[in-house]
Amino acid sequence: MNPRLYSFLGKQSGPWRVQRIVHVCGDTLPDVSHIELVAGSPDVPSVWALRGVTSNERYVERSEKTQLVAVQQGLGRPEASRAALIPIRKNAAWWALTQDERRQIFEDVSHHNAIGMEYLPPIARRLHHCRDLPEESPFDFLTWFEFAPEHEAAFDSLLTRLRATPEWGYVEREVEIRLERA
Numbered sequence: 001m002n003p004r005l006y007s008f009l010g011k012q013s014g015p016w017r018v019q020r021i022v023h024v025c026g027d028t029l030p031d032v033s034h035i036e037l038v039a040g041s042p043d044v045p046s047v048w049a050l051r052g053v054t055s056n057e058r059y060v061e062r063s064e065k066t067q068l069v070a071v072q073q074g075l076g077r078p079e080a081s082r083a084a085l086i087p088i089r090k091n092a093a094w095w096a097l098t099q100d101e102r103r104q105i106f107e108d109v110s111h112h113n114a115i116g117m118e119y120l121p122p123i124a125r126r127l128h129h130c131r132d133l134p135e136e137s138p139f140d141f142l143t144w145f146e147f148a149p150e151h152e153a154a155f156d157s158l159l160t161r162l163r164a165t166p167e168w169g170y171v172e173r174e175v176e177i178r179l180e181r182a
Contacts, residue, residue: 052128
């Protein structure tokens, strides 16, 4: 088993209850009432399954990573009873750029890391890469966020600010799934 592989299973029961599925752009996902996040790639019944792997940070410099590690809280905190799963696919123009060109848009122009740092430590996140998998995936990234209910407005602000950046002009498919611990 790949220890970096995670599966998000859209089901009719599970530890996370779906509050709402928001179609942001592109195709949405079929409705489900619950999501289960599991390590690996289990062969269990589900309406849909999204898979991704944790990997090295691609668009951070050493100083940014040091800052992030110093303040980011882990997942699974008892008070973090709210979550969001946001699958994203970027367009071909994004992937035609070189790594340094993507970094420039990501941070130098859009300030993605700097914006995100403003919302730590109350909002924890883990990024899963889908393009690193051998099989075809409908998304490039699966981002999992956890936060306490009193930080939901801050999370809304984070999303609004990120979606207003030039980086989001490259997003061709995005679904926002809001959850609460069942």
